[in-house]
Amino acid sequence: MDSPDARPDTPRLTAAQVAAAFDTLGIAPAVDPAHIAIVVGSQLRAAEPAFSRLPFDAEPAGFAWPCRQEASS
Amino acid sequence: MTAAAPAAPALAHLTLTEASEAIAQGRTSAEQLLTAALAQAEQTNPTTRAFLRIDAEAALSRARALDHARAAGQPVGPLHGIPLAHKDMFYRAGVPSSCGARIPLPIPTVTATVLSRLDAAGAVSFGVLNMAEFAYGPTGHNWTHGHCRNPWQPDYITGGSSSGSAAAVAARACYAALGSDTGASIRVPAACCGITGLKTTAGRVSRAGVMGLSSTLDTVGPLARTAEDCARVMQVIAGPDPADPTTDPAPVPDYLHQLRAPVAGLRIGLPMEYFDGPLDPEVARAMADSHQALRDLGCELVPVRCPDMDTIDAASALVMASEAAARHANLMQSCPDGHARQVAARLARGLAVPAVSYIQALRYRAVALAAFLRDVFDHVDVLHTPVLPILTPRIDDTDVHEGEALDALLSTLTRYSRPFNYLGLPALSLPAGRSTAGLPIGMQWVGRPHDEPLLLRLGHAYQAATAWHRHVPPGASASPSSPVHGRTA
Numbered sequence: 088m089d090s091p092d093a094r095p096d097t098p099r100l101t102a103a104q105v106a107a108a109f110d111t112l113g114i115a116p117a118v119d120p121a122h123i124a125i126v127v128g129s130q131l132r133a134a135e136p137a138f139s140r141l142p143f144d145a146e147p148a149g150f151a152w153p154c155r156q157e158a159s160s
Numbered sequence: 161m162t163a164a165a166p167a168a169p170a171l172a173h174l175t176l177t178e179a180s181e182a183i184a185q186g187r188t189s190a191e192q193l194l195t196a197a198l199a200q201a202e203q204t205n206p207t208t209r210a211f212l213r214i215d216a217e218a219a220l221s222r223a224r225a226l227d228h229a230r231a232a233g234q235p236v237g238p239l240h241g242i243p244l245a246h247k248d249m250f251y252r253a254g255v256p257s258s259c260g261a262r263i264p265l266p267i268p269t270v271t272a273t274v275l276s277r278l279d280a281a282g283a284v285s286f287g288v289l290n291m292a293e294f295a296y297g298p299t300g301h302n303w304t305h306g307h308c309r310n311p312w313q314p315d316y317i318t319g320g321s322s323s324g325s326a327a328a329v330a331a332r333a334c335y336a337a338l339g340s341d342t343g344a345s346i347r348v349p350a351a352c353c354g355i356t357g358l359k360t361t362a363g364r365v366s367r368a369g370v371m372g373l374s375s376t377l378d379t380v381g382p383l384a385r386t387a388e389d390c391a392r393v394m395q396v397i398a399g400p401d402p403a404d405p406t407t408d409p410a411p412v413p414d415y416l417h418q419l420r421a422p423v424a425g426l427r428i429g430l431p432m433e434y435f436d437g438p439l440d441p442e443v444a445r446a447m448a449d450s451h452q453a454l455r456d457l458g459c460e461l462v463p464v465r466c467p468d469m470d471t472i473d474a475a476s477a478l479v480m481a482s483e484a485a486a487r488h489a490n491l492m493q494s495c496p497d498g499h500a501r502q503v504a505a506r507l508a509r510g511l512a513v514p515a516v517s518y519i520q521a522l523r524y525r526a527v528a529l530a531a532f533l534r535d536v537f538d539h540v541d542v543l544h545t546p547v548l549p550i551l552t553p554r555i556d557d558t559d560v561h562e563g564e565a566l567d568a569l570l571s572t573l574t575r576y577s578r579p580f581n582y583l584g585l586p587a588l589s590l591p592a593g594r595s596t597a598g599l600p601i602g603m604q605w606v607g608r609p610h611d612e613p614l615l616l617r618l619g620h621a622y623q624a625a626t627a628w629h630r631h632v633p634p635g636a637s638a639s640p641s642s643p644v645h646g647r648t649a
Contacts, residue, residue, distance in 0.1 A: 100512060104512070105511075105512045108511050108512050109508075109511060112489060112492075112493065112511060113493050114489070114492045114493055114496075114508075114511065115496050116508060117499075117501070117504035117505055117507070117508045117562075118504070118505045118508050118562045118563075119563075120512075122562070122563060122564075123508055123509050123512050124512070126509055126567060127478075127481070127509050127512045127513055129474075130474045130477045130478050131474075131478070131513075131514075131517055133470055133471055133473075133474035134471055134474040134475045134478060134517070134520075134521060134524070136471070137468065137471045137475070137524055137527075137528070138517070138520040138521070138523075138524060141520060141523050141524060141527065146523065150522060150523065150525070150526060151375075151376040151522050151525065152362050152363055152376065152406060152584065153525055153526035153529045153530075153583075153584055154361050154362050154363060154408070154529070154583075154584035154585070154609035154610070155362075155363050155408050
């Protein structure tokens with residue numbers, strides 16, 4: 088699973104990249120990095136088209152808590 | 161006394177609202193209610209494992225003090241003398257909270273704002289409830305403290321992560337309980353156990369002093385036997401909190417008053433995709449019955465097309481994984497065996513999400529909410545969905561730890577609920593039927609931001625016309641057995 092081209096349906100994350108993330112944080116992998124690459128890769132792939140349309144020049148209102156209402160004066 | 165005091169088993173089977181009225185009218189006392197709840201807990205807990213700890217003596221002392229205060233004419237709060245218990249992740253200063261974990265955690269130095277508010281309202285907290293480890297599991301499995309078991313049939317899951325909250329309320333061992341919901345954790349247990357649970361709008365209820373899992377997705381809310389009971393708890397716990405800067409400054413509505421408003425003419429949205437299948441035939445039948453019940457109440461059912469829910473679900477998964485992993489990274493470094501295998505497997509995923517993708521998922525949130533409000537709530541007042549596409553599964557069949565089996569389980573159990581944490585919307589889970597195997601089937605109503613009053617009002621009207629919420633699990637029954645049919649008429 089180290090090559091993005093090996094599985095066209097999981098192009099965005101490789102097992103090597105996952106293993107490197109664990110190594111960077113000093114955490115022993117609890118599960119097979121290849122499986123994490125498949126799961127997270129599929130989520131990234133599903134979200135990417137929407138992410139690619141995010142505006143460059145403005146933070147969407149609300150950001151992390153978009154339901155927030157300011158108190159009326 | 162205007163009437164004879166009910167016997168203890170009958171007291172335990174009252175709703176929170178009925179118990180409050182009984183106290184207000186002098187027909188019972190805080191001590192009698194607590195005694196009834198303790199007896200019910202003792203009867204049902206060997207089966208359900210809902211309670212991790214019961215503090216009977218301290219609670220009895222508090223109940224007696226509340227009774228003395230009332231007898232002395234002192235002011236009483238809106239939940240005066242009501243026995244409650246909560247998921248074991250709401251901190252009380254000086255008292256250990258397990259958070260469902262195998263490793264001991266630091267003793268809390270603060271008390272959760274929601275507990276302080278319930279205390280001030282006169283509630284009697286008498287125990288702490290089982291939960292998924294660190295609130296990170298949708299089934300109710302807990303490999304350290306014991307799997308919580310469904311009071312309807314103990315071989316079946318309660319749902320999670322607020323497993324004990326749902327099981328204890330369904331077993332009539334407490335009148336309501338607090339839970340948390342990051343992706344499903346109030347709504348799925350409420351559905352599996354046949355009770356009513358409210359996932360609140362992001363920011364509506366303080367999270368100060370509550371164990372965190374996912375900073376921007378976590379919410380706190382009530383699980384109770386009825387929508388009206390949820391409204392009574394919400395009236396106490398909702399509102400801004402200086403200790404939690406993410407709480408919303410919007411004024412707290414009068415939830416109880418708004419329960420009485422009419423529901424005829426409300427537009428109920430039926431999603432045309434994503435939520436419509438494949439459904440288990442018995443779930444589909446229960447949803448169809450609930451549609452008819454809503455028509456009978458004068459509501460208009462309107463097909464709606466939701467925006468891209470698969471993208472929203474994927475973004476939600478990225479946010480939850482990232483935030484949970486960030487919270488647990490230190491623990492994962494210092495204590496490699498500190499988590500159950502399933503929890504460790506889920507946390508590991510978050511370590512693989514690029515920071516850029518996490519930030520993009522946060523930025524997309526407001527965009528997705530705007531699209532959802534436009535496509536759905538420009539046309540309807542409430543979105544109606546199942547909570548689960550399947551019937552409640554067995555504990556043994558869902559005892560999975562990693563790999564594709566875990567992926568399938570998570571996807572199935574959270575697919576209909578998790579997107580609304582990402583969108584921040586309120587959602588009510590309430591019973592809508594029973595399977596041929598005898599287990600409850602739940603439905604979910606989603607509202608606009610801060611539209612909890614509308615969801616609770618509709619729930620109150622639905623429950624006045626149906627009886628699914630009055631069904632009592634066999635092991636908890638001390639009074640006439642459950643009605644055979646859901647409809648009262």
